[in-house]
Amino acid sequence: MNSPHHGTGGVLVATALRTEAGEIPAPAALLLAGDLRRRGLPVRTGPLHLDEHARHATIDRGALGAAGLGVAAPPDDPVALAAAEQVLAEWSAVAGPRSILLASPRSFCAGVERAIEIVERTLETRTNPVYVRKQIVHNTYVVEDLAARGAIFVDELDEVPDGSTVVFSAHGVSPAVRTEATQRGLEVIDGTCPLVTKVHAEARRYAARGDTIVLIGHAGHEEVEGTLGEAPEATILVETPEDVVGLDLADPARVSYLTQTTLAIDETAEVVEALRTKFPLLHEPPSDDICYATTNRQNSLKAVIDESDLVLVVGSTNSSNSVRLVELSRRNGTPAQLIDRVGDIRAEWLAGVRVLGLTAGASAPPALVEEVVTALGGLGEITRTEREVTRETVHFGLPAAVRRGVES
Ligand code: SF4
Secondary structure, eight states: OOOTTTOSSSEEEEEEEEETTEEEEOTTHHHHHHHHHHTTOOEEEEEEEOSTTOEEEEEOOGGGOOEEEEEEOOTTOHHHHHHHHHHHHHHHHTOSOEEEEEEESOSOOHHHHHHHHHHHHHHHHOSSOEEEESOSSSOHHHHHHHHHTTOEEESSGGGSOTTOEEEEOTTOOOHHHHHHHHHTTOEEEEOOOHHHHHHHHHHHHHHHTTOEEEEESOTTOHHHHHHHTTSTTTEEEEOSHHHHHTOOOSOTTSEEEEEOTTOOHHHHHHHHHHHHHHOTTOBOOSSOSSOHHHHHHHHHHHHHHTTOSEEEEESOTTOHHHHHHHHHHHHTTOOEEEESSGGGOOHHHHTTOSEEEEEEOTTSOHHHHHHHHHHHTTSSOEEEEEEESOOOOOOOOOOHHHHSOSOO
């Protein structure tokens, strides 16, 4: 028989412990719930009444008072019971006071905010379905949220009915995609980040003057595909200094380079150096193509790496700038993990971690970072420090079709 408090269907993870004397908050609930879900168990969250079926622990949080950890599994489900016991033991073992160093700037950049607002406003003002080609920004949470509000995400334009409205993602598209959209009579709302558009314009300019363009970037990334499409005959993609060594160009005096906007600054500098060595007459772009947001997030992370026992980066696995942050930390000798949501954090990562560096890629919502801080606050007293290396004031205006707020 299940306890009347615990219901049926999987493990209940406590968001609060209820006792005769009152309620103890359990902010680490999402950590335990994520762990149980990874073990394949159905999980519910809610207040847990402390009776004979409840397993729980209380955590000292200093001035904030006690926090609880609690789970209850159906008494007739030995697998769930064992998992609940294990999860409670593992998370109790990594409880304790911690410092969290928050790298700043982090989370949304101006290009991502603009792209999301474009989809939101388009959804508000169009009566017909709104399609979005590719993920508007590379973040699972953002895409799920916009999909729940009505946006229809597709991979290619052939999934969009003729005459419909389609939003292009922040990563940009190749001219071939624009042409196809025009031919199909689609209403196009362009969410391309203006800093990606700048790189496209450079590609056209360099190709027009007869240069071979060496594009530094990651094969298969949407932004790279879009930029390559501007001058496919004239552009060669490289990723590493080794790729540069093997380049054999017809006219080494007419070579330009461009980069993807979200690369690692230090690694890209090595590729550029290799290009300068191989092509002494190399034409350089007037300003760096690695965008301000990518640069700032890497620099702010550098300000916390050395002091941190572990770095957590909030971001999705397909987010280039988020993955670069993880690599940056690891290259500098600090373990780092990429998490989409707080539930991805594993107890074993936190063992022995007293100082935790926390940041987020440019496509990850700030609220997800706060969710992590709150959940970790359920494991002990938290000292929170913001490490701000610069303040961002960049803002991009919306496209005219969206500003007008009417169907065009
Ligand atoms: S990361 Fe940079 S290029 Fe990408 S959307 Fe943000 S500002 Fe634009």
